[in-house]
Amino acid sequence: MIKLLIVGANGKMGKKVRETLPSFPLVKAVCGVDLKEDLSCPDFPVYSDFSMVKESPDVLIDFSSVKNLDKIVAYSAENKVKCVLCATGYEKADKDKVLSLSKETAVFRSANMSLGVNVLLELVKNAVKSLDGFDIEIIEKHHNEKKDAPSGTAVMIADAIKTLRDGAHEVYGREGLVGARDKNEIGIHAVRGGTIVGEHEVIFAGNNEIVTLKHEALDRKIFAVGALKAAEYIAKKETGLYDMSDMINGR
Numbered sequence: 394m395i396k397l398l399i400v401g402a403n404g405k406m407g408k409k410v411r412e413t414l415p416s417f418p419l420v421k422a423v424c425g426v427d428l429k430e431d432l433s434c435p436d437f438p439v440y441s442d443f444s445m446v447k448e449s450p451d452v453l454i455d456f457s458s459v460k461n462l463d464k465i466v467a468y469s470a471e472n473k474v475k476c477v478l479c480a481t482g483y484e485k486a487d488k489d490k491v492l493s494l495s496k497e498t499a500v501f502r503s504a505n506m507s508l509g510v511n512v513l514l515e516l517v518k519n520a521v522k523s524l525d526g527f528d529i530e531i532i533e534k535h536h537n538e539k540k541d542a543p544s545g546t547a548v549m550i551a552d553a554i555k556t557l558r559d560g561a562h563e564v565y566g567r568e569g570l571v572g573a574r575d576k577n578e579i580g581i582h583a584v585r586g587g588t589i590v591g592e593h594e595v596i597f598a599g600n601n602e603i604v605t606l607k608h609e610a611l612d613r614k615i616f617a618v619g620a621l622k623a624a625e626y627i628a629k630k631e632t633g634l635y636d637m638s639d640m641i642n643g644r
């Protein structure tokens with residue numbers, strides 16, 4: 394049995410993880426941490442701070458906020474709790490903290506826990522290799538409560554493109570007299586509205602032809618399933634930093 398702590402247990406994704414747990418009989422949530430404490434929760438207690446945690450979880454899944462990272466790192470390092478980090482908005486300094494933590498315990502991090510998006514990423518890499526000289530633009534769409542922009546997934550896609558195309562660089566939105574498009578631009582556009590779960594579209598525009606690759610998330614459940622699979626995967630590791638491609642390819 395894998396004992397699980399859910400960070401951000403009362404948020405949209407935390408609730409989805411709780412709903413999805415019955416499909417994962419080897420994983421049992423023992424407690425949660427959230428700004429909104431809920432000690433009367435029938436499933437398990439939700440504490441407002443890591444210092445209140447009495448249980449001894451094996452793995453934590455974080456769907457709270459990158460602002461919570463320092464507390465997560467301190468708690469995991471001290472208690473050797475393995476981490477599945479799903480919050481988005483990580484800067485370089487945050488990624489460095491995660492790398493240090495991965496030397497003390499096993500850490501899995503992905504800005505997108507869905508299988509489909511990770512296949513999209515592979516398709517994008519193939520397209521970049523094949524469609525030399527095509528202009529690349531990324532459009533991401535999310536619900537009106539999303540706090541960070543562009544999405545972690547759009548950043549992940551842009552990072553993958555940059556490893557394959559020399560000089561490629563992001564341009565966020567465009568406004569005013571910006572001049573003609575530089576061939577190395579990766580245009581990134583963030584749409585926010587309604588209840589859109591998450592859409593990512595990568596456009597390769599060439600001379601008189603366009604290739605568009607698109608992933609559409611229809612239910613947050615796909616991210617919860619991915620996070621719980623990652624919890625099962627990371628529970629078997631001692632230390633190290635892992636991502637979706639490690640899990641998909643069984644490394």
Ligand SMILES: NC(=O)c1ccc[n+]([C@@H]2O[C@H](COP(=O)([O-])OP(=O)(O)OC[C@H]3O[C@@H](n4cnc5c(N)ncnc54)[C@H](O)[C@@H]3O)[C@@H](O)[C@H]2O)c1
Nearest residue numbers: 401403404405406427428457458461479480481504505506
């Ligand atoms: N990796 C993925 O596949 C994936 C998918 C969906 C969402 N996300 C990310 O997960 C995060 C949460 O998304 P959501 O839609 O559930 O948001 P949400 O706002 O609905 O929920 C976040 C929860 O975390 C809690 N929280 C926020 N800051 C906290 C802190 N410092 N300490 C403790 N609890 C804190 C909030 O009280 C809230 O209950 C975001 O960063 C989002 O971008 C990632």
